[in-house]
Amino acid sequence: MIHDYVVLDRLGFYQLKNRFLVNFQRNPIVMILLLCLGGLFYWGYLELSVMLLAFIFKQPVYGVLLATKLIQILLFIALGIGLMSSLTNAIAHFYLSRDLEFQFSLPVNLNSWLLHRFFQVYIQSNWMLLLFGGPFIWIFLDLSGNNMLVCLLGVGVLAALSAFPVLFSTLLCMSLVKVFPARRVHQVFLVATVIMVASLVFLFRYLEPEQFIGPGGMDRFRGYIDLVSLDSQQWNPAIWASNLLAALSQKQWTEALRHGGQLGGAFVGTVGFMLLAGRRLYRSSWDRALQSLSGEGEIQLDIAKDSFLSRGLQYPRWSQEAREVLLFLRDPSQWSQVFVLLALLGLYLFSVTKLPQNPFGGTMYNLALGNSGFVAFISLSLASRFVFTSFSSDGQAIWLMKTTPDGWVHFVRGKLLVYGVPTLIFALVLNLLSGMLMKLTGEQLLYLGIGVVWDTAFMVFLALGLGMLFINPGIDNPLKMIVSTGGFLLMAVGLFVTLLHVILRLTSNSPEINLLLSYMTWWPDLQDGKVYYYFGSLFLIEALGLVWLCRQGLTHLRIGDF
Amino acid sequence: MIRLEGVVKSYQNFVAVNGLTLHVPPGSVFGFLGPNGAGKTTTIRMLTGILEPDEGSLLVFGKTYRKNRNDILNRLGYVPDRPFLYGKLTAMELLRFLGSLRKIQGAEVQRRAMDLLDQFNLADFANQLIERYSHGMRQKLVLASALLHDPDLLIVDEPMVGLDPRAAKQVKELILQFARQGKSVFMSTHTLEVAAQLCHQVGIIHKGKLVADESIPNLTKRIEANDGDLEAVFMALTKDLERDQDREVVPF
Numbered sequence: 033m034i035h036d037y038v039v040l041d042r043l044g045f046y047q048l049k050n051r052f053l054v055n056f057q058r059n060p061i062v063m064i065l066l067l068c069l070g071g072l073f074y075w076g077y078l079e080l081s082v083m084l085l086a087f088i089f090k091q092p093v094y095g096v097l098l099a100t101k102l103i104q105i106l107l108f109i110a111l112g113i114g115l116m117s118s119l120t121n122a123i124a125h126f127y128l129s130r131d132l133e134f135q136f137s138l139p140v141n142l143n144s145w146l147l148h149r150f151f152q153v154y155i156q157s158n159w160m161l162l163l164f165g166g167p168f169i170w171i172f173l174d175l176s177g178n179n180m181l182v183c184l185l186g187v188g189v190l191a192a193l194s195a196f197p198v199l200f201s202t203l204l205c206m207s208l209v210k211v212f213p214a215r216r217v218h219q220v221f222l223v224a225t226v227i228m229v230a231s232l233v234f235l236f237r238y239l240e241p242e243q244f245i246g247p248g249g250m251d252r253f254r255g256y257i258d259l260v261s262l263d264s265q266q267w268n269p270a271i272w273a274s275n276l277l278a279a280l281s282q283k284q285w286t287e288a289l290r291h292g293g294q295l296g297g298a299f300v301g302t303v304g305f306m307l308l309a310g311r312r313l314y315r316s317s318w319d320r321a322l323q324s325l326s327g328e329g330e331i332q333l334d335i336a337k338d339s340f341l342s343r344g345l346q347y348p349r350w351s352q353e354a355r356e357v358l359l360f361l362r363d364p365s366q367w368s369q370v371f372v373l374l375a376l377l378g379l380y381l382f383s384v385t386k387l388p389q390n391p392f393g394g395t396m397y398n399l400a401l402g403n404s405g406f407v408a409f410i411s412l413s414l415a416s417r418f419v420f421t422s423f424s425s426d427g428q429a430i431w432l433m434k435t436t437p438d439g440w441v442h443f444v445r446g447k448l449l450v451y452g453v454p455t456l457i458f459a460l461v462l463n464l465l466s467g468m469l470m471k472l473t474g475e476q477l478l479y480l481g482i483g484v485v486w487d488t489a490f491m492v493f494l495a496l497g498l499g500m501l502f503i504n505p506g507i508d509n510p511l512k513m514i515v516s517t518g519g520f521l522l523m524a525v526g527l528f529v530t531l532l533h534v535i536l537r538l539t540s541n542s543p544e545i546n547l548l549l550s551y552m553t554w555w556p557d558l559q560d561g562k563v564y565y566y567f568g569s570l571f572l573i574e575a576l577g578l579v580w581l582c583r584q585g586l587t588h589l590r591i592g593d594f
Numbered sequence: 595m596i597r598l599e600g601v602v603k604s605y606q607n608f609v610a611v612n613g614l615t616l617h618v619p620p621g622s623v624f625g626f627l628g629p630n631g632a633g634k635t636t637t638i639r640m641l642t643g644i645l646e647p648d649e650g651s652l653l654v655f656g657k658t659y660r661k662n663r664n665d666i667l668n669r670l671g672y673v674p675d676r677p678f679l680y681g682k683l684t685a686m687e688l689l690r691f692l693g694s695l696r697k698i699q700g701a702e703v704q705r706r707a708m709d710l711l712d713q714f715n716l717a718d719f720a721n722q723l724i725e726r727y728s729h730g731m732r733q734k735l736v737l738a739s740a741l742l743h744d745p746d747l748l749i750v751d752e753p754m755v756g757l758d759p760r761a762a763k764q765v766k767e768l769i770l771q772f773a774r775q776g777k778s779v780f781m782s783t784h785t786l787e788v789a790a791q792l793c794h795q796v797g798i799i800h801k802g803k804l805v806a807d808e809s810i811p812n813l814t815k816r817i818e819a820n821d822g823d824l825e826a827v828f829m830a831l832t833k834d835l836e837r838d839q840d841r842e843v844v845p846f
Binding site for chain 1: 663664668670676687739
């Protein structure tokens with residue numbers, strides 16, 4: 033059994049290693065840059081975590097209690113996130129994975145196979161949680177005065193806790209697939225997860241976290257934390273884990289042993305139950321897995337013979353655009369993205385109505401300029417999700433474009449008009465609408481609008497260029513492109529340029545911010561119209577860079593081997 | 595119709611096509627044979643404008659892709675070995691779309707599309723999403739799309755893969771009829787029997803080089819010298835394959 037498990041896991045490991053090495057061989061400089069950037073971001077996160085926890089620990093009387101409570105809440109949230117994430121991952125790995133047919137034909141022990149798939153779901157659902165949550169717990173225990181071994185044990189507690197939602201999701205999926213088609217269950221879970229995430233973000237926004245900054249903020253934060261009472265949920269693994277961590281932090285070893293036994297026992301019992309029950313459940317729903325591979329359970333659409341868009345396909349001028357829209361509307365996997373979009377829209381408008389009138393001593397115009405950075409982040413996400421992935425979304429059918437005389441420019445124009453222009457309009461409407469709610473003057477709105485068009489156009493063309501250059505028609509799910517080398521590059525460059533734009537706008541408008549930045553950093557003095565030289569140079573560099581990038585992309589589309 | 599002179603195409607350290615020279619005259623069916631990894635698909639991808647050669651000259655209808663891309667593609671039909679299509683379009687929509695790219699519009703594209711779908715027994719499924727089609731149905735739809743604009747040259751990669759015997763017979767007749775109209779077919783295949791039945795001329799590629807370029811009468815003589823077996827001729831020409839294939843695997 034162990035041998036089979038190791039063989040199966042090794043297969044996955046090799047695939048991961050090869051994917052990394054192939055990316056590295058293709059774009060070594062980009063990969064090194066991205067790794068450095070990722071390392072810098074992670075280092076920043078660790079530093080911030082240390083600062084935050086040290087600040088909380090230092091609070092008189094309630095510091096330690098507050099930190100423990102915070103850990104309890106974080107573990108509770110981690111359990112929820114893990115559950116949502118593993119629900120979709122479990123169904124994808126147990127029923128929708130393309131290699132199922134191949135792996136079913138292998139002479140491996142079923143328990144090994146179940147454990148192997150379970151581990152895959154576990155890693156896919158929790159890697160980010162472990163990457164960011166693990167060090168946070170380590171820092172918590174370290175600041176409590178514990179040695180490395182205890183800190184390591186604390187990280188192990190998080191790892192064990194993260195297994196519970198995966199076990200629950202696996203069994204739930206297996207039970208549901210016995211009754212409903214796998215694909216339908218997956219789609220329902222996907223939409224439910226998106227709605228849940230959106231609700232959580234709304235909940236966070238409803239707390240108005242800006243009130244925790246400044247004088248009295250810590251007291252208000254403590255007030256909120258005290259309101260959350262999770263101690264009554266003694267059946268909840270998150271409570272067992274937080275009790276264990278609290279005992280470890282206070283060096284109450286007997287208590288720690290008791291809670292550790294509780295958590296460990298439950299962990300072993302649940303894994304055993306999964307193997308026993310999962311074996312039976314999965315065997316009886318085995319056929320479902322194979323049926324789902326052939327498209328069973330897909331939402332079937334009624335196709336109108338002569339719809340407006342269908343007729344549009346025959347007009348040479350607009351056929352590419354008509355095709356893009358038709359393919360988008362007929363793909364149910366795109367619909368969940370619309371939920372995300374609507375949630376972001378709602379969140380943004382809600383935030384605008386809650387804006388303070390005198391933010392940190394600045395003006396509403398400053399706030400509007402800062403807010404344009406927030407919208408730019410949303411636009412970047414949209415450009416990444418829709419514009420960048422749109423080239424790979426054509427999939428293997430891209431040969432049709434390569435062997436027809438229409439020309440790539442028209443093809444790219446289709447992507448730009450169907451995905452890029454709506455992104456631009458979305459960003460512009462959001463900014464101007466919020467600007468009007470903030471009672472900005474006409475001149476300020478114009479200035480803001482020009483800035484937003486510049487930000488978003490940069491992102492859209494960057495996504496177009498990188499989408500062409502990093503096109504991968506062979507990928508099974510184009511959404512995976514977002515976490516490819518090109519996707520990371522888009523995010524890194526997009527965020528950097530957005531930040532630069534926003535700071536330039538703020539420093540040119542606000543003498544206070546200009547002074548602060550010039551005083552604290554190497555940032556130049558941009559008052560009295562000097563900013564226009566910087567804006568002009570930056571615009572020129574960006575425009576030339578984008579023209580070069582898009583030309584490279586077009587050449588790659590035309591003669592590249594993909 | 596097609597003329598290649600010393601065409602070279604490499605992928606990093608691997609030379610896929612190495613100084614390929616061949617000529618396909620109008621009105622002929624040219625069979626392009628070779629073992630796996632010999633460079634057949636790379637050659638076809640260059641002939642259809644998907645890839646550019648690194649060296650040498652490649653002329654289709656006496657023109658180069660660099661200067662006359664649209665002219666060439668307007669007169670060329672291509673059928674790849676695997677029928678990847680836009681699954682979320684219907685067959686009729688796909689043909690409309692491909693027609694529009696070649697400036698065939700309105701009633702004309704509708705008429706041609708219906709004729710072709712009818713010819714390939716797909717008329718009843720014209721308004722169904724392609725993702726629900728079987729492999730064979732998709733293969734037939736690709737053939738229909740390649741013929742939509744009445745091309746002068748048809749480039750086909752493995753035409754019989756996935757087709758049932760009836761459809762395979764239909765495709766063979768179609769290819770012969772196409773050639774009888776004075777048009778040309780460039781066909782890659784692994785099926786030696788198909789090549790012997792359909793082709794006027796056969797080229798065998800091995801390690802990126804053309805090792806045989808024979809008319810069918812010449813090939814028949816060779817076959818007779820090898821106890822009437824085309825397979826024996828093929829094996830003799832590509833006998834060092836296994837050893838070389840081991841060497842050609844690109845190390846990771």
